[in-house]
Amino acid sequence: MMNALDTWFGTLPGEWRSSPIKADFAIQLGKMLQPASRGGGDRQANYLRAANVQWDGVRLGKDFLKSMYASQSDLVQYAAAAGDVLVVEGGEGGRTCLMVEAVDDLIIQNSLLRLRPKDLNAMRSRFLVKVMRAANAAGYFAAANNGSTIAHFTKVKCAVMPVPTPPDDVMKLIVRYLDYSELRIAKAIAAKQQVLQLLRERQKQVAQAVVLGLPVGVKTVESGEKWLGEVPAHWELRRMKSWFIERSVKNCPQLPLLAATQSRGVVTKEDYGLRTVVAQTGLENLRVPPP
Numbered sequence: 090m091m092n093a094l095d096t097w098f099g100t101l102p103g104e105w106r107s108s109p110i111k112a113d114f115a116i117q118l119g120k121m122l123q124p125a126s127r128g129g130g131d132r133q134a135n136y137l138r139a140a141n142v143q144w145d146g147v148r149l150g151k152d153f154l155k156s157m158y159a160s161q162s163d164l165v166q167y168a169a170a171a172g173d174v175l176v177v178e179g180g181e182g183g184r185t186c187l188m189v190e191a192v193d194d195l196i197i198q199n200s201l202l203r204l205r206p207k208d209l210n211a212m213r214s215r216f217l218v219k220v221m222r223a224a225n226a227a228g229y230f231a232a233a234n235n236g237s238t239i240a241h242f243t244k245v246k247c248a249v250m251p252v253p254t255p256p257d258d259v260m261k262l263i264v265r266y267l268d269y270s271e272l273r274i275a276k277a278i279a280a281k282q283q284v285l286q287l288l289r290e291r292q293k294q295v296a297q298a299v300v301l302g303l304p305v306g307v308k309t310v311e312s313g314e315k316w317l318g319e320v321p322a323h324w325e326l327r328r329m330k331s332w333f334i335e336r337s338v339k340n341c342p343q344l345p346l347l348a349a350t351q352s353r354g355v356v357t358k359e360d361y362g363l364r365t366v367v368a369q370t371g372l373e374n375l376r377v378p379p380p
Contacts, residue, residue, distance in 0.1 A: 119197035182242030183230030185221035
């Protein structure tokens with residue numbers, strides 16, 4: 090066993106090595122945003138920024154991609170190709186994912202770093218993504234970015250970050266095992282989420298049955314009223330005025346003054362305890378409620 094001093098991962102097996110990222114990867118900072126053309130060869134190109142790079146993958150949908158002007162040489166220098174490791178430079182510095190599929194004319198903006206294995210070994214890229222996740226869990230990026238107003242995992246910091254590197258055959262086994270384990274965990278989470286969704290729907294059905302006096306599982310539809318939500322499909326919605334008429338009987342000052350309470354409903358002034366109920370106008374002007 091060798092002692093990996095001054096590293097975040099502790100000790101390593103003897104056949105492993107600890108080396109900085111720059112030893113195995115070429116690091117490219119992305120292109121500065123170019124909103125206008127600077128020459129006849131410039132054209133619009135989609136680019137990736139920090140928001141596109143998440144721990145669970147690259148966001149490539151049309152709602153996530155933006156475009157800037159780039160020259161033909163920019164398209165080569167800043168290209169994001171399949172097998173590249175993309176690392177967030179500013180914001181949540183160190184957030185990492187793998188560029189899995191190739192996309193034509195796609196470049197990176199300068200909020201990202203592109204790490205490309207010097208030997209073009211795709212397994213090395215996949216292994217590095219696993220390492221970066223482990224480093225994040227171990228608090229490496231929080232420590233590396235400490236002291237910055239905005240957490241920046243700069244090209245310099247990235248270049249010297251120590252990475253545990255096993256022999257190629259061991260690396261392949263580790264990546265395959267972790268891929269398999271992550272897939273099983275993702276499937277388990279998805280299954281649990283499905284169960285929770287079913288339980289929420291069941292809870293809603295039971296609540297409807299209790300509140301509305303309906304059998305569980307009755308078909309419902311949207312009422313069209315935000316406050317009401319879903320109602321049984323066989324119900325008819327009507328405005329209150331179609332069921333009630335406003336009664337306007339006045340000039341009965343001999344009747345007792347009533348008060349509407351939250352706890353006891355409508356009670357007379359005498360039954361309202363120590364609270365003082367005062368009419369804001371003459372009793373003859375107040376309306377008489379129906380019996």
